[in-house]
Amino acid sequence: ETGVTQTPRHLVMGMTNKKSLKCEQHLGHNAMYWYKQSAKKPLELMFVYSLEERVENNSVPSRFSPECPNSSHLFLHLHTLQPEDSALYLCASSQGAGRGGNEQFFGPGTRLTVL
């Protein structure tokens, strides 16, 4: 148990569906992240929020829309996804957005399958 929870753990959706992934951290951290993890590929950073403001958006398609209502919660809204978006989506949090040796604590991930 890392102090970061994600729901749902598994999600199957069609290309026309709209769904949301939820992340919650109980560690008092001020930075939160969304990553995409595909088989045998490096973790891809999608979004970073520091103090509830987005500070990073690595050319992620607009069909992924993040929301950070407060420092403990992070959402990833999904719409009109493609089959290649099928992957494990990981949420992480840290104290400070990557500064120094501040390790990131990861949630268990949401396994997303797009049909």
Next chain:
Amino acid sequence: GQNIDQPTEMTATEGAIVQINCTYQTSGFNGLFWYQQHAGEAPTFLSYNVLDGLEEKGRFSSFLSRSKGYSYLLLKELQMKDSASYLCAVLDSNYQLIWGAGTKLIIKP
């Protein structure tokens, strides 16, 4: 471009020692992390190196050479539970984490 290289897969025997290498080419360097990820679970932090040398933490040690762009993770007295993927990540000059694809370690009895 920025690049992190580590072997895709390694196999070792229970009770033995294994060294997982990581080489990197990044724009700047602000430290190197090692994470462990069991199948279907979250990555968990193992170590952070920012200065050259060896950091020991129980059965696990991590080494860094900044001049060579090289690190390794050393696992001693291997146990079956050490079967996992090991992820190397470098913090670049913009304090962005650049990740390797991970090394899948298989431990055999």
